[in-house]
Amino acid sequence: MAAFVTAVESGSFAKAAERLSLSPQMVAKHVVALEQRLGASLLNRTTRRQSLTALGSAYYERCKHILSEAQAADSLVQVMSDTPCGRLKVSAPVTFGSHSLMPFITDFLRQHPRIEIDLHLTDRLVDLVDEEYEVAFRIGPLASSTLVARPLRHYKLIACAAPSYLADRGVPLVPNDLTNHECLGYAYWSRPADREWEFSKDSVTERVQVSSRLSVNESRALVSAALEGFGIVLGPEDFLTPALRSGELVRLLAEYETPSRPMHLLYTANRQRTVKVRHFIDAALARF
Structure with a gap:
């Protein structure tokens, strides 16, 4: 069957x-x-x-x-068992899953040797019930549903560029300067790349219409283009931090608050009854 x-x-x-x-x-x-x-x-x-x-x-x-x-x-x-065990099917967005989530997953497996995790990374909005996912991490606004949604810390984005790009094109000092730059676009599976970037300062929000000749649906490829000096990337702070520390990228408009997206852990109400899922939820809430 x-x-x-x-x-x-x-x-x-x-x-x-x-x-x-x-x-x-x-x-x-x-x-x-x-x-x-x-x-x-x-x-x-x-x-x-x-x-x-x-x-x-x-x-x-x-x-x-x-x-x-x-x-x-x-x-x-x-x-009825006190020891969490069994296979756990988890969904997460590609960039968050491959970079920020993976250290958590490996730590969790070390702590619970009888649990197995089947992690699926996709930016598609999976159906937890029909596709039999027990938990899912989701970034962005949530649609109305019967799922339990536990809020996690916001997923913060920052603007960066390579020193070679800035030497050639100049450093944007205010958000509106971005209209004269190559702003690399991240294209989601369900919609085209964002063309409006948002920055806030002193409770004032500025929305800038940006343009680029390059849109990519995968963050690592987008950052690679930025490292090559092709344009400015607006990407996840966690993912970009190593390149910032090494000097390969330079943060831009640091005095402005950059966009952040809500992030949640989703599961169906009956899933929390199992020991393995309860342990995973508690650990994820503590980490994120």
């Missing part, structure tokens, strides 16, 4: 195999065995795509419910 449900949700046996740590052939064997036991086809297969049969669609919905109940039964065992 798990192979069948994962194949439906992934769209192919190959993608399902990656999620289940099996070979595509083994996933196919599980689905075929299920069909043989039922005496009916669950999937219409062609060389290019697969789709559910009418029976497969109804069977898929019941399988999801059964697998959810099985997971709840496993969770009950964990609730």
Whole structure:
């Protein structure tokens, strides 16, 4: 059933195999065995795509419910145990996850040797319920939902540039000076790059329309362009601090408050009942 449900949700046996740590052939064997036991086809297969049969669609919905109940039964065992154990599926944004979150994850695993973490880094807004994530870190405003959202410290952004760029183009002294500079744009998966940068000083907020010939959807690549002296980057303070300390980048407009984005830890209300999730939430709140 798990192979069948994962194949439906992934769209192919190959993608399902990656999620289940099996070979595509083994996933196919599980689905075929299920069909043989039922005496009916669950999937219409062609060389290019697969789709559910009418029976497969109804069977898929019941399988999801059964697998959810099985997971709840496993969770009950964990609730009754004092020792956190089991696999924890976590989602986080790419830059935050690869830089700021990873030291926390490795520390947490050292402290809890019976826990395994499956960390997925993506800037896409994952569906915790449908994609079976137990906790997710999310940066930015939250949409209304039934999820529990625990506030974390804000994700602060700062403006920086390489000394070579500043020597060539000059140093912006006030936010409006940025209109005459190359301002590297970070493009999210769901929308184009920000063209309005915000700065505050003495309770006055200035919004500057910036432009750039380069937009990138990955922070490390964006910072690489800044290090090459191509333009000014507005990026996460945690991520940029090493380059600032080494002198590879110079902070700009330091007397202004730069933008910060809200950050939350999300989970469904029933997830907190398990010992592993409770320990992870408490540790994340303490660290962030």
